[in-house]
Amino acid sequence: MxxxxxxxxxxxxxxxxDPTFLKRLSHDFDTAWDVAEEPAAESAEAGEAGEGEWTSWDSPGVQHGPEPVPDWVVTDLGARDVDRGVLKTGKEADVHLVERGVPGTDRRMLLAAKRYRAAEHRMFHRDSGYLEGRRVRASRVTRAMAGRTAFGREAIAGQWAAAEFAALARLWQLGVAVPYPVQLLGTELMLEFVGAPDGTAxxxxxxxxxxxxxxxxxxxxxxxxxxxxxxxxxxxxxxxxxxxxxxxxxxxxxxxxxxxxxxxxxxxxxxxxxxxxxxxxxxxxxxxxxxxxxxxxxxxxxxxxx
Structure with a gap:
């Protein structure tokens, strides 16, 4: 030793x-990411056929990661977001694998979408100690958070997501090895996927x-x-x-x-x-x-x- x-x-x-990891995903990434072969065209055609939703990159209220945005981040407004399965489940949030790609091109990337649970399904069992020292401007919101009302729990969920997004952005700029925070929309935080192009984390x-x-x-x-x-x-x-x-x-x-x-x-x-x-x-x-x-x-x- x-x-x-x-x-x-x-x-x-x-x-x-301890998190629960779900290994099965809903897509064969060997075909989606090998852009030099025919299956990639099939993936693009699937996007053109309407697979997934239009990118949320320009959605109202969305926050983007720190500048400069890395070249690998797909910001095209014609991109589609396709949910490929669950990477991890937890008491406070689930993490999904999302593929964002531009139909008809090889512009695509994998994201880890961290989605904080709705109030009735969430267990922020340790939040009181962490939230000490954090304040929001509206005293009504602060009281609701302290009283753990339904509204207060929703406010806490939003604060968790915002706090993680801000922390990742700050640490990224400081040079710490963290996933790049691509965007924040409500209680969904989209991060750089850390793993292999085939979707293996x-x-x-x-x-x-x-x-x-x-x-x-x-x-x-x-x-x-x-x-x-x-x-x-x-x-x-x-x-x-x-x-x-x-x-x-x-x-x-x-x-x-x-x-x-x-x-x-x-x-x-x-x-x-x-x-x-x-x-x-x-x-x-x-x-x-x-x-x-x-x-x-x-x-x-x-x-x-x-």
């Missing part, structure tokens, strides 16, 4: 409950079995990301091996609706310490012994709370 020494100044550049860190060199690389990528968050006064708030993706050799942070302002939130330091402890425990269990305390102290100092 390899010990990790935080005394080294080494710097490298670079959610909820990148595995969660908890699903991987890297060797010691791979573990060390992933750990230092995580440390770099946590340092950037801390310097911005933030903590993930619910960090675990289940909301980190391993995309090839790259570690990607996901599931950020509960992102915490370490300074404003009275529980901020506890959330940050728990984040580090959770992931350090996983890495230690895989053979890279991590003492979380030195990193916790460093991050709190970077966040300006100690």
């Amino acid at each position: 390899r010990d990790q020494n935080f005394a080294s100044p080494r710097r490298r550049r670079f959610d909820d409950d 990148a595995p969660r860190l908890a699903q991987t079995r890297p060797d010691l060199d791979g573990l060390e690389s992933l750990w230092w990528q995580l440390v770099d990301a946590l340092r950037i968050l801390a310097r911005a006064g933030l903590a993930h708030g619910d960090l675990s091996p289940y909301n980190l993706l391993v995309d090839g050799e790259r570690l990607v942070l996901i599931d950020l609706p509960q992102i915490v302002d370490v300074v404003i939130n009275p529980n901020g330091t506890d959330f940050l310490a728990r984040d580090v402890t959770n992931v350090a425990r996983w890495f230690t269990g895989k053979g890279l012994r991590i003492d979380p305390e030195p990193l916790i102290v460093e991050l709190l100092h970077d966040a300006g709370v100690r």
Whole structure:
């Protein structure tokens, strides 16, 4: 087992409950994405025939991700959005795989559409601690949220989606490895799909079995990301091996609706310490012994709370 020494100044550049993953999708992506062969034309013809809905890119009230918009994002108003199946179900939101493409062309992309559940089907069982320090302008809305009325629960759902969208946009601009937030419309957040062109999602860190060199690389990528968050006064708030993706050799942070302002939130330091402890425990269990305390102290100092 390899010990990790935080005394080294080494710097490298670079959610909820256990989710349920549904592996069957409603489309053969080998045909949809191999644009050099005839099946791609069949996919385009399906779009021309009316498969899916017109893109929501220009829908009233939609918010777009930060500029510059990556070249791979399909913004054509003639594009169609086709739901290809469920990637993940959770107590608070479901994640669908959506293909957005322009009929008759090879312009297409995959998106992860995170859809927060309606009030009667949702269980925001830990929202009170995360929402401390967050306020909305209308006092009526604040009271409704505090009282967990039906209207208040809807407001909380909207705040979760908006908070995750804003967090992803900010972290993307700071250079943290997160999915690019393509758009937000109501309580549906459309994100960059992290995975293969055939619709196979990148595995969660908890699903991987890297060797010691791979573990060390992933750990230092995580440390770099946590340092950037801390310097911005933030903590993930619910960090675990289940909301980190391993995309090839790259570690990607996901599931950020509960992102915490370490300074404003009275529980901020506890959330940050728990984040580090959770992931350090996983890495230690895989053979890279991590003492979380030195990193916790460093991050709190970077966040300006100690």
